[in-house]
Amino acid sequence: xxxxxxxxxxxxxxxxxxxxxxxxxxxxxxxxxxxFAAFALGSHVWSRYQTRVWKRQKEDWDAQIVTVLAGDLRxxxxxxxxxxxxxxxxxxxLMPYATVVDGAEKQIIQALAAPFxxxxxxxxxxxxxxxxxRAVQRLGLLGGxxxxxxxxxxxxxSSPRVVERTVHSLAxxxxxxxxxxxxxxxxxxxxxxxxxxxxxLVHLGEAAAPTMRAxxxxxxxPPFVRICCAETLRxxxxxASVAAAAWLLEDAKFRDMLQFPKVTASxxxxxxxxxxxxxxxxxxxxxxxxASFVRLHAARALGQLGTPEDEVLLGALVxxxxxxxxxxxxxxxxxxxxxxxxxxxxxxxxxxxxxxxxDLLLSFDQ
Amino acid sequence: xxxxxxxxLLALSHKPSxxxxxxxxxxxxxxxxxxxxxxxxxxxxRDTSFGVVVAETGLPGRTGLELLQSVPPLQPPFVLMGRxxxxxxxxxxxxxxxxxxxxxxxxxxxxxxxxxxxxxxLSTATERPVxxxx
Numbered sequence: 001x002x003x004x005x006x007x008x009x010x011x012x013x014x015x016x017x018x019x020x021x022x023x024x025x026x027x028x029x030x031x032x033x034x035x036f037a038a039f040a041l042g043s044h045v046w047s048r049y050q051t052r053v054w055k056r057q058k059e060d061w062d063a064q065i066v067t068v069l070a071g072d073l074r075x076x077x078x079x080x081x082x083x084x085x086x087x088x089x090x091x092x093x094l095m096p097y098a099t100v101v102d103g104a105e106k107q108i109i110q111a112l113a114a115p116f117x118x119x120x121x122x123x124x125x126x127x128x129x130x131x132x133x134r135a136v137q138r139l140g141l142l143g144g145x146x147x148x149x150x151x152x153x154x155x156x157x158s159s160p161r162v163v164e165r166t167v168h169s170l171a172x173x174x175x176x177x178x179x180x181x182x183x184x185x186x187x188x189x190x191x192x193x194x195x196x197x198x199x200x201l202v203h204l205g206e207a208a209a210p211t212m213r214a215x216x217x218x219x220x221x222p223p224f225v226r227i228c229c230a231e232t233l234r235x236x237x238x239x240a241s242v243a244a245a246a247w248l249l250e251d252a253k254f255r256d257m258l259q260f261p262k263v264t265a266s267x268x269x270x271x272x273x274x275x276x277x278x279x280x281x282x283x284x285x286x287x288x289x290x291a292s293f294v295r296l297h298a299a300r301a302l303g304q305l306g307t308p309e310d311e312v313l314l315g316a317l318v319x320x321x322x323x324x325x326x327x328x329x330x331x332x333x334x335x336x337x338x339x340x341x342x343x344x345x346x347x348x349x350x351x352x353x354x355x356x357x358x359d360l361l362l363s364f365d366q
Numbered sequence: 367x368x369x370x371x372x373x374x375l376l377a378l379s380h381k382p383s384x385x386x387x388x389x390x391x392x393x394x395x396x397x398x399x400x401x402x403x404x405x406x407x408x409x410x411x412r413d414t415s416f417g418v419v420v421a422e423t424g425l426p427g428r429t430g431l432e433l434l435q436s437v438p439p440l441q442p443p444f445v446l447m448g449r450x451x452x453x454x455x456x457x458x459x460x461x462x463x464x465x466x467x468x469x470x471x472x473x474x475x476x477x478x479x480x481x482x483x484x485x486x487x488l489s490t491a492t493e494r495p496v497x498x499x500x
Contacts (some may be wrong), residue, residue, distance in 0.1 A: 062382075066389045069474070096382040102471040199450075235450075273453060 054089070061093040068108060069101065075111040087116040091138055098141040113142035121150055129159035136162060140169020148174045155185050164189050168200040176207035183215050186225045194224065194266075198231035209238040216267075217244050223260045230266035234273050242279075245270045249282055261291035268294065272301035280305050287313055292323040299326060303333030315342035318353060327353055331360050340364070370485060372417035373397040377407035377433065378447065379425055383470065387420065390478040404428025408436065416442040417485040418465075423448040423455050431458060439463040443484050447472075 067073045082090045091113060098109045123135035136154055139147045151173065154166040167182055167189065174182075182201065189197065201208070215221050216229040233241040245267040268286060271279050283305060286298035299317055302310050314337075317330035334343055346357040374396050378384040388398045399414070401407035404427030411419065411433070419442050421430030428436075434444045443465040448455045450469040459467050465484050468477050
């Protein structure tokens with residue numbers, strides 16, 4: 001007997017409905033997954049395509065920048081071909097060359113960047129600190145002294161990242177007149193390596209040395225600022241600062257040595273590079289300082305300024321100093337002053353530092 | 367035109383520096399081989415005879431100083447590129463018989479001239495007759 005069906009749908013029981021719903025749901029989910037997969041694949045292909053296009057564009061710009069720097073192409077001929085919306089990418093391609101060249105070529109780089117710098121300058125007022133920091137960096141690397149006024153205003157920025165970039169940039173495009181202004185900002189950057197800052201401050205040139213000397217000797221300045229100044233003066237090879245450093249070390253022997261060991265270490269580094277044999281007795285006193293890194297810098301300075309009579313003192317540090325770094329520094333200095341005997345003897349002994357002496361003598365003998 | 371018979375190896379990881387120097391050296395008639403890291407540079411030095419090796423002190427893989435140490439003095443002659451203010455590297459380089467040293471940033475024309483004079487000076491030195499003793 002056939003069932004009486006008023007509608008073909010009546011053949012489905014509630015269980016069949018559930019199965020149909022599940023099938024439809026699975027189908028929809030599968031379709032969604034396929035859509036997502038297609039989207040992911042499309043994005044990947046698009047991203048690879050964009051990367052390839054950008055790489056080709058960058059290589060093209062690289063070649064043209066080199067041609068412009070060689071004088072075979074006018075800067076304007078290249079800048080006219082750069083689409084306005086890609087100015088940021090062009091400046092990114094230009095920036096590595098700005099760190100490489102000097103003199104006349106540096107001016108060519110500035111000419112290549114000049115048409116785009118007003119747009120960069122507009123980014124100085126962005127709400128995002130990253131955008132401001134990047135703008136500051138671009139102005140410092142690609143701009144000239146005419147950008148200094150805009151950069152000076154950025155020294156008061158609320159973001160330490162922007163201030164740090166501004167110090168680097170203003171030191172490049174500014175002049176000695178900006179030295180005091182830059183030193184005033186340094187306490188905000190105490191988290192930065194002083195040598196990193198001094199490598200930029202050195203761009204201020206010899207004319208900034210008197211300001212640096214005064215700041216280095218100033219007890220009222222934070223130790224971080226004094227360290228930055230000592231490192232900058234060392235990089236500037238400012239021989240006039242040697243007398244100030246020696247005077248400070250003489251005066252600080254008992255007072256500051258415990259308070260500002262990092263300043264002391266910087267002054268010793270300055271003496272090591274620019275001092276003379278007459279500073280030997282002063283340096284020797286610091287070989288017994290409580291801070292190990294002060295002893296290390298004193299021992300290393302003796303490598304340059306010491307005499308064969310320092311063999312006993314340096315040998316004692318190699319054999320007996322509690323810090324392995326001090327021992328290593330003293331051993332290197334022994335080699336530099338030409339006193340190898342204590343190291344040769346140490347190598348043959350059953351001593352914890354015998355391996356250190358052996359390693360150093362190995363490279364010396366080669 | 368340069369009278370360079372042997373190629374010049376540019377062992378520089380910093381691409382813009384390598385681009386600039388390669389361009390200038392090629393314009394002067396030199397043949398340039400590039401190596402972006404120390405391992406490749408060492409392989410090139412073992413395989414080929416170079417007139418000069420220009421190496422970066424901070425080269426990845428093997429530094430310029432390590433490369434210099436791994437070859438006999440002036441075979442080939444080395445010109446090193448370092449960063450400004452690193453006196454100790456300069457002293458070490460010359461102690462290890464580097465022929466020349468320059469820092470970044472540099473004036474490309476001057477550095478090119480300094481690189482190209484190396485084989486010229488060396489060949490002059492070897493060709494010069496030993497003066498007779500009185």
